[in-house]
Structure formats: C-alpha cells, structure tokens
Amino acid sequence: PVSAAEKPIELSLNHLFPEVSWFHKNAVLPWKNLVEQKSKGRLKVNIYPSGALAKSTTMYDAVKAGAADIVLDAGPYYIGRFPMSEGTQIPLLGAKSSWVASRAWMDLYDEFPELRKEYADVKLLWLFSQGPGQLFTRKPVKKMEEVKGLIVRAPGGIGDIMKALGASPVSMPSSESYLALSKGTIDATVFPGEAIATYKLYEATKYVTMSNLYVQWFFVAMNKEKYNSLPKDLQKVIDECSGTVGTDIVGKAWNDADKVGFELGKQKGMEFIYLSPEEQKRWEQQVAPLANEWIKSMEAKGYPAKKFVDAMRKAIEKYNKQLAGK
Amino acid sequence: MSLERFVGSIEKIAHPVSRFFNFGGVGFLCILMLLVMAHVIGRYIITFPIPGSVELIEFLMILVVFLGLAECAVHRGNVSVDLFVEQLPKRVQAVIDAFTCLCSVGIVSLITWQSAVQVKLLWESGHVSGVLHIPHWPFAVVMVFGWAAFSLVLVAHFFEYLGRALRK
Amino acid sequence: MNPFVIGLIFIGILLILLFLRMPVGLAMALIGFIGFAFITNLGGAYGQLRIVPMSIAANYDLCVIPLFMLMGSLAYHSGLSHDLYCGAYKCVGDLPGGLAIATILGCCGFAAVCGSTLATAATMGMVALPEMKKYNYDPALATGTVSSGGSLGILIPPSSIFIIYGILTEQSISRLFISGIFPGILLASLFITVICVQVKINPKLGPPSERIPFIEKLRAIKYMWPVLTLFLVIMSGLYMGVFTATEAAGVGAFGALLAGLIKKRFTRQNLIAALLETMRSTAMIFVVVIGAMIFGYFLTASRFTTELANFIAGFNLSRYVIFAGIIAVYMILGCLMDTLAMVILTVPIFYPLIVKMGFDPIWFGVVMVLVTEMGVITPPVGMNVYVVHGIAKDVPMFTIFRGAMPFFIMMMLCVVLLTIFPQITTFLPNLMGG
Ligand code: NA
Numbered sequence A: 001p002v003s004a005a006e007k008p009i010e011l012s013l014n015h016l017f018p019e020v021s022w023f024h025k026n027a028v029l030p031w032k033n034l035v036e037q038k039s040k041g042r043l044k045v046n047i048y049p050s051g052a053l054a055k056s057t058t059m060y061d062a063v064k065a066g067a068a069d070i071v072l073d074a075g076p077y078y079i080g081r082f083p084m085s086e087g088t089q090i091p092l093l094g095a096k097s098s099w100v101a102s103r104a105w106m107d108l109y110d111e112f113p114e115l116r117k118e119y120a121d122v123k124l125l126w127l128f129s130q131g132p133g134q135l136f137t138r139k140p141v142k143k144m145e146e147v148k149g150l151i152v153r154a155p156g157g158i159g160d161i162m163k164a165l166g167a168s169p170v171s172m173p174s175s176e177s178y179l180a181l182s183k184g185t186i187d188a189t190v191f192p193g194e195a196i197a198t199y200k201l202y203e204a205t206k207y208v209t210m211s212n213l214y215v216q217w218f219f220v221a222m223n224k225e226k227y228n229s230l231p232k233d234l235q236k237v238i239d240e241c242s243g244t245v246g247t248d249i250v251g252k253a254w255n256d257a258d259k260v261g262f263e264l265g266k267q268k269g270m271e272f273i274y275l276s277p278e279e280q281k282r283w284e285q286q287v288a289p290l291a292n293e294w295i296k297s298m299e300a301k302g303y304p305a306k307k308f309v310d311a312m313r314k315a316i317e318k319y320n321k322q323l324a325g326k
Numbered sequence B: 001m002s003l004e005r006f007v008g009s010i011e012k013i014a015h016p017v018s019r020f021f022n023f024g025g026v027g028f029l030c031i032l033m034l035l036v037m038a039h040v041i042g043r044y045i046i047t048f049p050i051p052g053s054v055e056l057i058e059f060l061m062i063l064v065v066f067l068g069l070a071e072c073a074v075h076r077g078n079v080s081v082d083l084f085v086e087q088l089p090k091r092v093q094a095v096i097d098a099f100t101c102l103c104s105v106g107i108v109s110l111i112t113w114q115s116a117v118q119v120k121l122l123w124e125s126g127h128v129s130g131v132l133h134i135p136h137w138p139f140a141v142v143m144v145f146g147w148a149a150f151s152l153v154l155v156a157h158f159f160e161y162l163g164r165a166l167r168k
Numbered sequence C: 001m002n003p004f005v006i007g008l009i010f011i012g013i014l015l016i017l018l019f020l021r022m023p024v025g026l027a028m029a030l031i032g033f034i035g036f037a038f039i040t041n042l043g044g045a046y047g048q049l050r051i052v053p054m055s056i057a058a059n060y061d062l063c064v065i066p067l068f069m070l071m072g073s074l075a076y077h078s079g080l081s082h083d084l085y086c087g088a089y090k091c092v093g094d095l096p097g098g099l100a101i102a103t104i105l106g107c108c109g110f111a112a113v114c115g116s117t118l119a120t121a122a123t124m125g126m127v128a129l130p131e132m133k134k135y136n137y138d139p140a141l142a143t144g145t146v147s148s149g150g151s152l153g154i155l156i157p158p159s160s161i162f163i164i165y166g167i168l169t170e171q172s173i174s175r176l177f178i179s180g181i182f183p184g185i186l187l188a189s190l191f192i193t194v195i196c197v198q199v200k201i202n203p204k205l206g207p208p209s210e211r212i213p214f215i216e217k218l219r220a221i222k223y224m225w226p227v228l229t230l231f232l233v234i235m236s237g238l239y240m241g242v243f244t245a246t247e248a249a250g251v252g253a254f255g256a257l258l259a260g261l262i263k264k265r266f267t268r269q270n271l272i273a274a275l276l277e278t279m280r281s282t283a284m285i286f287v288v289v290i291g292a293m294i295f296g297y298f299l300t301a302s303r304f305t306t307e308l309a310n311f312i313a314g315f316n317l318s319r320y321v322i323f324a325g326i327i328a329v330y331m332i333l334g335c336l337m338d339t340l341a342m343v344i345l346t347v348p349i350f351y352p353l354i355v356k357m358g359f360d361p362i363w364f365g366v367v368m369v370l371v372t373e374m375g376v377i378t379p380p381v382g383m384n385v386y387v388v389h390g391i392a393k394d395v396p397m398f399t400i401f402r403g404a405m406p407f408f409i410m411m412m413l414c415v416v417l418l419t420i421f422p423q424i425t426t427f428l429p430n431l432m433g434g
C-alpha cells in the first residue's frame, strides 16, 4: 500500500504508433496497466504516442541519453548498429505470426551473448516482430513469375527481397501507399494483415498473396540509469513485465489485429491467394542467396552467423507448432 | 578601441569562413535540385529509380542547412521580434542586445558541443544508410563545423554590442 | 511543481526573451533545453540538442523548404513578377480600378510560384506602385492593395507557412497545399470586390487607363505562360499523387530555372543572388524549426498542452467559442509579431487543443495561415506595410494602414466564410482520397 505522501515514480514511454492505433490500445496500454498494477501504483507510466518525445529513427539515441525512459521503435531504421539483430530480417524463414517470430527471437536473445551485447547501452526489455508481411497487388499473383516487373512499395531491406523475386522496389511512406496503389503509381505493396483495416487497403486493391514474406523487428528499451535508480523491488516489477511477458502481450495483440484485418478483407471481397507448398519452396530458394550473403559477410567479421540462423529456423519451427492456432 | 579591434579580428576569421561554407552550401543546393529532378525523371519517365536517391537527398540536406547557418547570421537573417527594443534609447538597446546575444552564444555553443558528441556516438554505433551504406558520422562533422562557425559569428556580434553599450 | 505551472513559467520567460529581440529559433532552443532539463534530466536535454538538429535537417520531406525557396527566388530574379503584372495589366487595366485589380491578379500569379508574403508584396509593389501613381490612383488604395495582396503569397500554394505547419503537426504538405487553392481564390475575389466597391463609390480613387485593344489582351498570355505552366504541373502532380511535395518542389525549381533560361533572363549576378538568397532563408527557417522542435519536446514532456486542453475543456464551452478565442489570440499576436515567429510559437500549443475539439487539422492550418496573415497589415508591426512604405517613401505609414483596412475586413469575412463552409477548404483534399 502506498502512503499518501509517497508519489509514484513516473516513467515516460515513447512509442512510434499513433494514439488512435490498435497498437496503442491493445499492446501499449495493457502493458502500462500491468506495470502500474504490479507495482501497486508506485510506478506510473506516461505514454507518448507518435514519437512525441523523440521521433522514430532517433528513439534509441534518445533513450540512451535519457530523453525518454522507455522507447519502442522499429529496429531496421538503425542500419549498421545492430548487425546480429539484422539477421532476424532474413526473408521467408516461415514464421506464421508475429507471436511466433517474437518468441523465437527472445530464445535467441537468451542464447547468443553477441545479440545481447548489441543492446549493452540500454536495458533491453524485449524484442518483438510485427505480423508477417504479405504482398498486396493490383493483379493476382499466384506464381513467382507474376512478381517479375511489378513496381512494389517496399522500404529498406524488404526492397532487396522484392528485387530478388524480380520486382522493382520503390520506397515511400506507408501512409501514401493507399493513394499510390489505387492510382496505379505502384503495382503492389507489402504490409502485415492489420494494414488492411488500418489503411483501408480493400478500397485500393483486391488481391493479397499470402506468402509470409518477411518479418520486421522492433525493440523495447529502457534507459539504464533510470532502471538502476529504481528501488530493487520496482526493478523486479520491470523485469517481471518484460522478456517473454512483454513479447506475449504484443504478439497476441498483433495476431488479433492481423486476424481482424484478414476478416475485414474477406468481408469486403478481397481475394486471398495461398501459395502451394511447392511454390512457397521456390520463393524461398529464390531469396536464399540473401541469407547466404548475410551469413558470409557476418562470419567474415567473426560473428557466429551460421549458428544463429540455424537456431532461428529451429526456434521458429518450434513456436509455429506451439502457437499456431493462437 | 581595443574591443573594436578584437571584434575586427574575430570577424576576420568568421566572415571568410562563413562565406566559404555558404558557397559550398550553394554548390550542394544545385546538386540537390538536379538530384531531385533526376529522381523524378528516373521514377516516372524511364522507370529506372536512382538507387538510394532518397538517402542522398537527406545527406545533401544536412550539407545545405548547416553550411548556411553562419552566413545567415552574418547578415543578421534570423527572425526576431523588433517591436519593443526599437523604441528604447540606443544605449539600452545595445545592453539588451548584448545580453540576448550572450544567451544565443550559450545555446549555440552547447549545440556545437553536443553535435561533436554526436559525431563520436555515430562513429561508435556504425550507423549507415540503408541502400548505399554510407556512414552518417562524416555529415555530423559538417554539422559541427556549421554550428561552430555560427557561434563564432555570434561571439563577434556580442562584443560588438558590448562595445556599443560601453561607449562613452 | 505542477507541470502546467512549469510550462506557463517557461513560456513566460520565452516571451520575455522574444520581446528582447533574441532570435526566435535560438530562444526556443534555449528555453526548450533548460525546461527539458528541469522536467526530466540534464542528460536527456543534452540528448535533444544533439539528436534534433541532424534529424530535422536529414529529412527527405523537409527538402521542400530549400527547393520551393529556390523556385520563388529564381522566379523573382528572372523578372517573372514583372511579366505577370504586365499580363494582368493588359487584361483589366482599362477598367475603373483596373490597375488595383491587376495588382491582385499579379499577386495571385506570383503567389503560385513563390511561398513568401513579403516577397510577393515587395516585387508587386516595385512594379505596380509606379504605374498606379502615373494614373493618379489614390495612394491609400494603391499601397493598401499591394500590402494586402501580398498575403495571397502564403495562402495560395506553395507556401512556407503551410510547410512549417505540416512539419510541426505531421500533416501532409501536399494536402495542405491543395487545400489552400480555393480559399486563396476566394480571398482574391473578395479583394477584387472590395476594390470595385470603393471605386464605384468614389471613381476618383482609381481612374481607368487608356483603352487596350482586345487583340492586345489576348497577347497577355505571352507573359503568363511560364507561371501558369509551372503552377499547373506542380499542383496537378500533387493532386494526383504523382509527386511527393519534395519532388514537386524540385520540378518547380528546375522549371523556374528553365523558364528564366528560355527567356534569357539570367546573368551570372542574378543567378548567384537567387542561390545566396535561398541559402539564407533556408538557414533562417531551419534554425526556427529546430528551435521549435526542441521547445515542442519540452512542452510535450511537461504535459502542458494536455493539461491546457483539460483545463479549457473544464469550462464546458462550445468549441466555436474556444476557436474564436484562439483566433483572437492570433489577431493580438499578429499586431506584435512576425508571421513565422507567431506560427512557430503557437502551433505546438494550440494544435493539440484544436484536434481534441474535433476540428479538421488541415482546415485549421488554412484558417490559421489566413489569420496570421492579417498581422502583416495591422499596426504597429505590419511587415508588408513596412515593405510597401520602403518602396513608396512619400506615402505616410498611417495612409497605408488606412488603405489596408478594407482588405483586412475582407480577410475577416473570409475567416467567417471558411468557418461556416469548411468544405471550401476540405473539398479538394478530400477528393484526393487516401
Ligand atoms: Na504561394
């Protein structure tokens, strides 16, 4: 019980999603409530959505400096800074949901000290993945040959995947893809399922190729000094709310949001094209050089990249079985 | 008298440096315009997007913005609210200007120092651009020089105001 | 201490520094830094100082600033404004009050390639004032027309204030531009109406020039085509989603360069002058934006705006009353401050409030631009009036302010119309979809 005189310790949590987003409501708020409840009101989490305290791409620096106490941002914005973590971005490893990939990465985080070392500047709370990216096209795509020549909105490293599959990638803000897709400036875009609802993609196009192309990694990190300044029992509260606990909250929320998106798409008459297992294999083989390249360059720098990727495949397989229906 | 000479000697360094930076910035501005044009043509007319054009545009922006800071200050081009101070006697104006200029020197020096820290942090972090893998830190170095020249110009202004305030 | 009180104190200190003539951007950075350190910790405040400048400059979207500035500078230095006035003069010069109407049309045209009020007023003043003097126009009408017509410069896209508003509020700059088109045309028509009414009441205010034959009027197109083409390319590109704002700006700058080269208007001197001018205004704007961002992070961290919104919501007023209050604040500040300074200072404070009350952010951007633009013709600090006074030194400042009065009333009317019929603003951007 808190005495009237004792004021709660306030923590600022800065994340990149808008306040109106499902992510804010179904992932961030539940975590805030969990922390406040477990600390019996001695911790108070102030949420700053839409990067109100530090923009995306600067959040890691901001949390390191202490401008925000906790941040949640997308990892791929920080190219070159987390070389091992970039391995999680290897395409078509088969993770069937956000939750699966996130739990697999947390296993890797415990197993590989090289991965933990990358976040040594901060207190890493957990890693998680967005829902697997699917291909939204203006014309139906059932085979790899039909990807060839498409102009696809695919930011950053996802562009390399699309190039490997024969498309020409362009990068533009996700918010502009609706317009570009409906006007035919682009032929296709990549998004996780939740985007069907978020960006009203069913108005812009009809076809979705369910290919689980890629996953995108996010981190949740806390300022080290702030963490160390907390009383031991409150540090324990933070510990108990992070790791797989945090992963499960976000993973579950993202799974649900993807389901909502797919349901809505079906209602609105979108056509969902599922690749046959043989076709899926062909896509995987086509992008395999990307993984090999990454392994080769990382091994050259002395990282256990081969072992890392093998462990990741195994973990994804394990959680695909465990969490498949959820 | 010696204060004026002191101001003069700071300006002798600050002004040519500002001009030089600014002309560099002009060059990058032209490249920036041509690059954006090429980016548009590449994307829509010959459907061959220039790889990494977005990140090149961003890097060029850093050069254009920070190389122009000092020259803008030389021409006293920064927006300010003139209304009240203008009504006051010249001596009082000089005192006020010296004070606010000192505040300006303070914040710009702090930013210069922190930008230098940023160079170190970016260097250590290994942050590179997405497509062309160009490291970020060299651009932060340009930023440090830009802010440093800016603060030098402001220091000259401060002593100039101080001279006016102290003049008999 | 209550965050609201902390926020209030630091805003107070900031205002003092501003009125002591400290550069706006630096004052905001300083207060933002100290305030952030006060509310969170010194390390975090240092963090903002090193993170914000680079992340603001290295921003693809903000590239519109130097490029549109360059387009305006090139257009100015290649004498496009003079051409526009000549064209408009040929079309309507022989009507009663025709030269004043031509000035408004010229302002419209120049506004379509230039994003700045001052530049529009200055260049139009330079070409239109001597003409109006020649035909014995009333000095108040002549100078009032030029100083007010300049305000079309930032309502009609492209516009520096829309860009800044878009950056500070994360609204689409393309949409803001598109939404400014109809209000700009509306305001220009109101201006022309008020000129006609004045001349109707007292024909001596604006006597017509000698008749211009119809065939001459057709030839006016010769003067207009570069600007019209540029404007159409840029706006249709933005509207159809073909261009991003940055790409449109690049095309615009390149187009202005090309037009000047075709018409053989560029010398080494004026080309360099245009480039240097662009560098200077770019640095000026970025200092202001960087300062505003650092200050904005402090306001966010202090939760001042959230508390302010709750505080005002506590009174249970109609949202239109609160809106009217905000407009009043802008008008008062407009009497004292430069437009850019005012926008930078107020948007971080008012914007969350406006959104929370359910107003359309794009619509508010347009209304705010219009209201801040009233400030350029109201005493004691009316930048456009100063500029026009600089050109027409024989006309007393008071006369110019008096001449601008009818136009000021038209701007008020325009605000009222935009509030009653928000569709004027939102119609076009809503058609864009997305
Ligand atoms: Na304009």
Ligand code: NA
Residues within 6 Å of the ligand: C334, C335, C336, C337, C374, C375, C376, C377, C378, C379, C380, C381, C382, C383
């Ligand atoms: Na005013």
